[in-house]
Amino acid sequence: MYVEMRRINKTFDGFQASKDVNFGVQKGHLAALLGPSGSGKTTILRMIAGLDRPDSGDILINGNRVNDIPGSKRGIGFVFQNYALFRYMTVADNIAFGLEVQKKNKKEIKDRVEELLELVSMQDLGKRYPHQLSGGQRQRVAFARALAPDPQLLLLDEPFAAIDAKVRRELRTWLKEMIGRVGVTSIFVTHDQEEAVEVADTIIITNQGRIEQIGTPEEVCRHPQTEFVADFVDAERFEALMAVRRVE
Ligand SMILES: Nc1ncnc2c1ncn2[C@@H]1O[C@H](COP(=O)(O)OP(=O)(O)O)[C@@H](O)[C@H]1O
Ligand SMILES: [Mg+2]
Known part of the structure; x- marks a missing residue:
């Protein structure tokens, strides 16, 4: 694994934004953190980037624990939703x-x-x-x-949120191709299932600060493991997207 989050907890003024978060992303892979607004996606990215500190748990990049290494020395690139x-x-x-x-x-x-x-x-x-x-x-x-x-790791927080629907579709295809070409390990945050399915190798589903399920787009859409995932993921929309892909 190139990035690993191990037993991460994070509280803001008594509110627990990350609860025992565990996941890994393989080198060169593109993972999506997918979940509703407020489920803790941005908090996870900010901790990886060194913009926030976990209360407990370990963050590993390329096998090294980076909790005490400043963000600027972690070899990370960050793309924010509002361009900045x-x-x-x-x-x-x-x-x-x-x-x-x-x-x-x-x-x-x-x-x-x-x-x-x-x-x-x-x-x-x-x-x-x-x-x-x-x-x-x-x-x-x-x-x-x-x-x-x-950077060896690219973090993108809802990079297309402020862009209209048609351009967003083009841009995400473009982004996937770019990331593949550059070969940089990437984690990308979205609340849009279709975006995650189209772009990511792995989808990590977040809910109320927890990770609900980790799998390929097909695994999380066709085989939800929790009630939340079954409810949150729109299986019909996934099948429709797959049908369009087969035609293309
Ligand atoms: N700096 C902060 N201070 C207080 N609460 C925060 C802070 N950052 C995030 N939170 C809270 O943590 C929860 C998760 O936020 P966030 O990680 O931004 O979710 P998401 O990106 O999935 O929408 C939200 O309820 C949010 O209000
Ligand atoms: Mg967010």
């Missing part, structure tokens, strides 16, 4: 940000930014500002910015 691009910086400067922090030299930064602009098919848009881009383009910049320092 720097508004007064160009696309190229946004992508360069993490490299500047690492004090890479100018030539190295320039080359890497060009490489990433190409990766996300935005070669000609490096000089634009975020407000001059569409929602989909902004999220592609956020993705490029997160990847710039070459």
